[in-house]
Amino acid sequence: MKLISATPSPYARKVRIALAEKGIPFELVTEVPWNADTQTPRYNPLEKLPILILDDGTSLYESHYLMEWLDRKYPTPSLTPGDDDTVMAAKRLEVLGDGVCDALVLLFFERLRPAEHRSEAWMARQRRKMDGGVREMARLVGDREFVVGASFGLGDIAVGCTMCILDLRFPEFRWRDEYPNLARYVDRLSERPSFRATVPVVQTIAASAI
Structure with missing residues (x-):
């Protein structure tokens, strides 16, 4: 999988940290989403980062959603343990x-x-x-x-x-x-x-x- 990220983005950083904590391999693609040459609109109709591109080409976006998706698909270690x-x-x-x-x-x-x-x-x-x-x-x-x-x-x-x-x-x-x-x-x-x-x-x- 690939993660399209911006280096200062706290939203993208959350997902990068989750991927690292779970030991999930991924390719990091760095973007400036405000620039005219950004590829962000190709993968997210809302033109926002971060974007996670799965191996089958499916794109997932919005940090809240990505954090929950990762925790459900890769539950160990859980980032939301407990009741x-x-x-x-x-x-x-x-x-x-x-x-x-x-x-x-x-x-x-x-x-x-x-x-x-x-x-x-x-x-x-x-x-x-x-x-x-x-x-x-x-x-x-x-x-x-x-x-x-x-x-x-x-x-x-x-x-x-x-x-x-x-x-x-x-x-x-x-x-x-x-x-x-x-x-x-x-x-x-x-x-x-x-x-x-x-x-x-x-x-x-x-x-x-x-």
Whole structure:
């Protein structure tokens, strides 16, 4: 199988980490989905990454769906072990993480607009979403080794990928100072081989795509 990914994408990184944790071999194809030469529309009508292309040519997309698909098709090791309450607690963290990342993307592109065309109210709204989501994730993580249950799983991937992209894209968002327990937790996660192998890297977006 192939995974079409963008190097800074926290959504694609979640899937890359899941594939690594499960030991599933795959070919990594790196894209800049905003550029005119992207192949993304060929495989996803929504033109978003990540995209998983199976050996029979079937394309699967959207990170929530891909994470669940992988856990059902390759259940060992499970990323959502435990009873229904535990599974839903992990998915709640996934929702929070993706919500923060969605706001981050909206704020990032708004900042690329000429200053006279930016909406300060819009940017403030996205920043409030980021602040609120991080605050809630920090509360849920607390002093735990793993955010849900007694083993690494979906919730840890969601929180770790979210906080690492904030470090990359918004270093001025000094969440580590405000939430030191969360910072220690993310630093522990970052030592896992799957995290070390997928550190987000900025890509250059063609000027014509902005």
